Amino acid sequence: MKADAQALKGHLDVLLLATLTAGPRHGYAIKEALRDGSNGRFDLPTGTVYPALHRLDRAGLITGSWSVVDGRRRRTYQLTAAGRRKLAGERAGWHEFARAVTALLEPDPWPTTR
Amino acid sequence: MKADAQALKGHLDVLLLATLTAGPRHGYAIKEALRDGSNGRFDLPTGTVYPALHRLDRAGLITGSWSVVDGRRRRTYQLTAAGRRKLAGERAGWHEFARAVTALLEPDPWPTTR
DNA sequence: CGCCATAGCTAGGATTACTACCTATCCTCT
DNA sequence: AGAGGATAGGTAGTAATCCTAGCTATGGCG
Numbered sequence: 001m002k003a004d005a006q007a008l009k010g011h012l013d014v015l016l017l018a019t020l021t022a023g024p025r026h027g028y029a030i031k032e033a034l035r036d037g038s039n040g041r042f043d044l045p046t047g048t049v050y051p052a053l054h055r056l057d058r059a060g061l062i063t064g065s066w067s068v069v070d071g072r073r074r075r076t077y078q079l080t081a082a083g084r085r086k087l088a089g090e091r092a093g094w095h096e097f098a099r100a101v102t103a104l105l106e107p108d109p110w111p112t113t114r
Numbered sequence: 115m116k117a118d119a120q121a122l123k124g125h126l127d128v129l130l131l132a133t134l135t136a137g138p139r140h141g142y143a144i145k146e147a148l149r150d151g152s153n154g155r156f157d158l159p160t161g162t163v164y165p166a167l168h169r170l171d172r173a174g175l176i177t178g179s180w181s182v183v184d185g186r187r188r189r190t191y192q193l194t195a196a197g198r199r200k201l202a203g204e205r206a207g208w209h210e211f212a213r214a215v216t217a218l219l220e221p222d223p224w225p226t227t228r
Numbered sequence: 229c230g231c232c233a234t235a236g237c238t239a240g241g242a243t244t245a246c247t248a249c250c251t252a253t254c255c256t257c258t
Numbered sequence: 259a260g261a262g263g264a265t266a267g268g269t270a271g272t273a274a275t276c277c278t279a280g281c282t283a284t285g286g287c288g
């Protein structure tokens with residue numbers, strides 16, 4: 001049944017953008033930063049990360065540039081101005097969302113059944 | 115573009131289960147409880163709520179029983195034992211998830227770019 | 229009477245994250 | 259020397275989820 005496969009549930013984009021706040025990174029490094037920064041919780045397959053980065057690129061939130069390091073080709077991404085704005089908004093949105101969900105999950109925010 | 119349409123991002127099931135902790139409710143009342151309990155943030159279309167309830171029913175997490183009140187047919191749902199267990203687990207899962215995401219969104223959890 | 233709230237439902241589309249697979253280089257261990 | 263792992267990039271196809279848009283029907287209010 002694979003119930004909890006979808007671990008990120010729509011919040012991947014914010015996290016990817018957030019990894020780039022400290023400076024440009026290439027795709028694989030982004031994947032590692034996410035894994036290490038979450039104590040292994042968000043250890044995403046490349047089949048999740050790369051398409052997501054392409055999506056953000058197409059959306060104009062990040063820009064990628066190719067280079068070759070140690071014989072391996074790399075695509076280094078950095079935030080655009082739009083990406084930075086988006087991140088700020090999503091960050092705020094996340095806090096509101098999290099607050100709302102947490103409140104609803106408390107033992108008894110629910111009025112008695114009518 | 116309809117960017118932020120998917121408001122719930124995979125956490126609908128927990129919330130639906132949570133609305134039933136206070137006792138059985140019929141579908142429409144569940145929808146209302148979610149809307150009112152979130153200050154209108156989670157005002158979901160019925161096309162989201164009903165299929166989700168059917169899903170939870172098929173999964174054995176809730177059970178529904180028909181009745182007629184004031185000439186209107188109602189389907190009243192209540193948590194099963196499995197549903198209660200699931201809710202407890204998801205509740206814990208949410209807190210871990212939220213903590214991880216929040217931590218990653220802080221200004222600088224990211225080590226300097228290599 | 230018309231309209232809204234209540235109460236239930238479905239079909240189809242868009243998006244998302246996943247599995248599973250592929251190429252290629254460099255490094256380490258046997 | 260060869261095998262395998264880590265690094266680095268990618269795609270195709272699938273499952274799941276939430277949405278839009280539409281439908282039926284009753285009761286009550288202006």
